[in-house]
Amino acid sequence: MRGNVGPFISRKKLHTALIFALCVVIPVGAQDWIRTGTGLGVEKIRLAVPDFNPSAQDPKNTELLKAFNETLWNDLENAGIFDMVSKSFYPLGPVGTPADVKFEGWSAPPPNAAMLAFGNLGASGNGMTVQGWLYDVKNVTSPQVLGKQYQDAATNDAARLTAHKFADEIIFRLGGGIQGIAETKVYFVSSRSGHKEIWAMDYDGANQHQITHLASISLSPRVSPDGSRIAFSSLNKGAWEILMYSLELNRLVTFPRFGGTNLSPSWSPDGTKLALSSSRSGDPELYIADSSGTNLKRITSFKGPDVSPVFNRKTGTQIAWVSGRTGLPEIYTAEADGTNVQQITNQGYAVSPTWSPNGQFLVFSWMRHYGPGAPGAQDIYIMDIASKQWVQLTHDGGRNDFPCWSPDGRHIIFQSSRSGSEQIWTMLADGTGQKQLTSAGKNTQPNWSWK
Amino acid sequence: MKQRKLKWVTLVFALGAIMMLGACKKKPAPPPPPPPPPPAAPTASLTANPNTIDKGQSTTLTWETTNATDTSIDTVGAVQPSGSQSISPAQSTTYTLTAKGPGGTQTATARVTVNAPPPPPPQANATEEELFSQNVKDVYFDYDKSDIRPDQQTSLQADLQFFSQHPSVNFSVEGHCDERGSTEYNLALGDSRANAVRNALVQGGVTADHVKTISYGKEKPFCSESNEACWQQNRRGHFVYGK
Structure with missing residues (x-):
């Protein structure tokens, strides 16, 4: 028995030494890290959000309040700009109206909150009224930053939507005037019906529902900037064609067939043009068409696959895409007319680029060390286009692919196989706060709405 | 040690005595009167040889019964207690032999599978x-x-x-x-x-x-x-x- 103690201690020492070595290594590697998005670098605001109170006696209140309080808390926590004060630090007693606020109890430690969001919710009949306030609790004389009243149907969906709206107001006021994302949608591909169909959900994974019922294979959904249409690629009458779905009419609308294999449509930021890949000439090349499908113009002519074009969502004058012209797929950029081609990655296997809302960064999926004997990890990276400096955002194994930025620039949604099957995950744009949003079937190719 | 051994012997002896006493109490039950012999139950067996034929071919049913007064095969009719017969069913059929006698009824079945004609030559x-x-x-x-x-x-x-x-x-x-x-x-x-x-x-x-x-x-x-x-x-x- 004694003999084992020696090696055990030395192994433990080795672990300690390794952990210490890692601690030393990480800061060195982290020098490359770029902070992206607005407000991510500044100190986070300490925000207290006590549960909203019932304002009337109604049996529906309990369930509505549960949906509202959960959604509001998650939205504010997900926003990435708040230091949420733990509920165990809160002073006792309900806070439903301004009269209930005892400033000392909130602004002094332990809560030490800078801001307090509170309010009440009451159902009566089929309606629901929500009152919400945002208080600067250190400014006792004039604390109110925001006071809002909402009326909607007394349903869980409406309670969630109202919470999203109130959260977005708070995020807008405290987050440097950038619109929150609590009311945004995500379109994606799900196999849970037995076929790969286009689905939609709220940004937080709630309200997942099927959009198309084509019983074929549908891929690469991209929602238009105004949120009215989804362009996607589908195996239709024996060929891959671009299809157009109207979210206003809830049906497919006419779009021309181009012939060959047509893939990966994406919108220009003004919604007037689509970039796509088509092999109508015999080789997969990039084309740009009007959003109606007319005026198709070819912009690349290099042997090898050219696919996944995306417009710079700030300028609309530049595209990034994936090309296999030199062998393994790498990411390239060019002007939208095909001139000024620049190779962005030049090692490994790089696919699925999308732009940050400010047009300065690309996020993409990269097997950086592809080759025999190399670990085949496929991770999400962002790159500053001007300096070509990159940062690795995922380090958790599995295949991570199809990243897409949120409209506020603070979040990235992507697909990952790390949980055992392909599912949709979100994270803050610095790689923290990774969360799984889907679990039924296989869910891939998330596309975040533009607003 | 010796005393302990003695105790054991006494104990075993006492136990043995109790068991024997117990056994002696049981008296053998008188044998029941023999029941009248029942009438012998009929037996029946039925085979088809071969049991798989192509459509149009025939097969032979062979059957045997004992202790039966009334023997029949459904779809064929009343038959001798034992015998054989050639049949040519148009489709797969299960034949049931029923043998009735004073001792009861016994059945036996045989199935003849008729294969469909071979498919027409491929186009x-x-x-x-x-x-x-x-x-x-x-x-x-x-x-x-x-x-x-x-x-x-x-x-x-x-x-x-x-x-x-x-x-x-x-x-x-x-x-x-x-x-x-x-x-x-x-x-x-x-x-x-x-x-x-x-x-x-x-x-x-x-x-x-x-x-x-x-x-x-x-x-x-x-x-x-x-x-x-x-x-x-x-x-x-x-x-x-x-x-």
Whole structure:
């Protein structure tokens, strides 16, 4: 028995030494890290959000309040700009109206909150009224930053939507005037019906529902900037064609067939043009068409696959895409007319680029060390286009692919196989706060709405 | 020690005595009066030889009964207690032999399976399709490549020979990829593979209008394991007849 103690201690020492070595290594590697998005670098605001109170006696209140309080808390926590004060630090007693606020109890430690969001919710009949306030609790004389009243149907969906709206107001006021994302949608591909169909959900994974019922294979959904249409690629009458779905009419609308294999449509930021890949000439090349499908113009002519074009969502004058012209797929950029081609990655296997809302960064999926004997990890990276400096955002194994930025620039949604099957995950744009949003079937190719 | 041994012996002896006393108390029960012998129960057996025939052929039913006063086979009628008979059913039939006697009723069954007539000779089309699947070989690719490997020339030449003998056959070439890499890139790569096969065939004399191409990327894999053997199975140009 004694003999084992020696090696055990030395192994433990080795672990300690390794952990210490890692601690030393990480800061060195982290020098490359770029902070992206607005407000991510500044100190986070300490925000207290006590549960909203019932304002009337109604049996529906309990369930509505549960949906509202959960959604509001998650939205504010997900926003990435708040230091949420733990509920165990809160002073006792309900806070439903301004009269209930005892400033000392909130602004002094332990809560030490800078801001307090509170309010009440009451159902009566089929309606629901929500009152919400945002208080600067250190400014006792004039604390109110925001006071809002909402009326909607007394349903869980409406309670969630109202919470999203109130959260977005708070995020807008405290987050440097950038619109929150609590009311945004995500379109994606799900196999849970037995076929790969286009689905939609709220940004937080709630309200997942099927959009198309084509019983074929549908891929690469991209929602238009105004949120009215989804362009996607589908195996239709024996060929891959671009299809157009109207979210206003809830049906497919006419779009021309181009012939060959047509893939990966994406919108220009003004919604007037689509970039796509088509092999109508015999080789997969990039084309740009009007959003109606007319005026198709070819912009690349290099042997090898050219696919996944995306417009710079700030300028609309530049595209990034994936090309296999030199062998393994790498990411390239060019002007939208095909001139000024620049190779962005030049090692490994790089696919699925999308732009940050400010047009300065690309996020993409990269097997950086592809080759025999190399670990085949496929991770999400962002790159500053001007300096070509990159940062690795995922380090958790599995295949991570199809990243897409949120409209506020603070979040990235992507697909990952790390949980055992392909599912949709979100994270803050610095790689923290990774969360799984889907679990039924296989869910891939998330596309975040533009607003 | 000795005392303990003595105690044991006493105990065993006492136990033995109790058991014997107990046994002595039991008195043997008187045997029941013998019941009157029941009438012997009938027996029945039925076989068909052979039990599988083609339509139009006949088979022989053979049966045997004992202790029966009334013997019948349904669909045939009353029969001798034992015997055999040739029958020629039009379809598969189960024959039931019923033997009734004072001792009761006994049944036995035999099934004759009648095979449907052989299908009509295959049409010319099906033969071509069979020849297609026997002779046309898929073309395999290297990882991330869409050019035809030298070792795939044998398959390609066999394909060209078939298509020169069957110049009117319509077919499609499906481009497939392994599971690695992105969905979109693999669909484009599969398209390049299908077109590479098609171009090689057209150069070898196949009429372009007879060859369709489609890419499945990694959407319809032949093999779903994550190893090189399986990935190689999935990196191919696959031929499909008549599309």
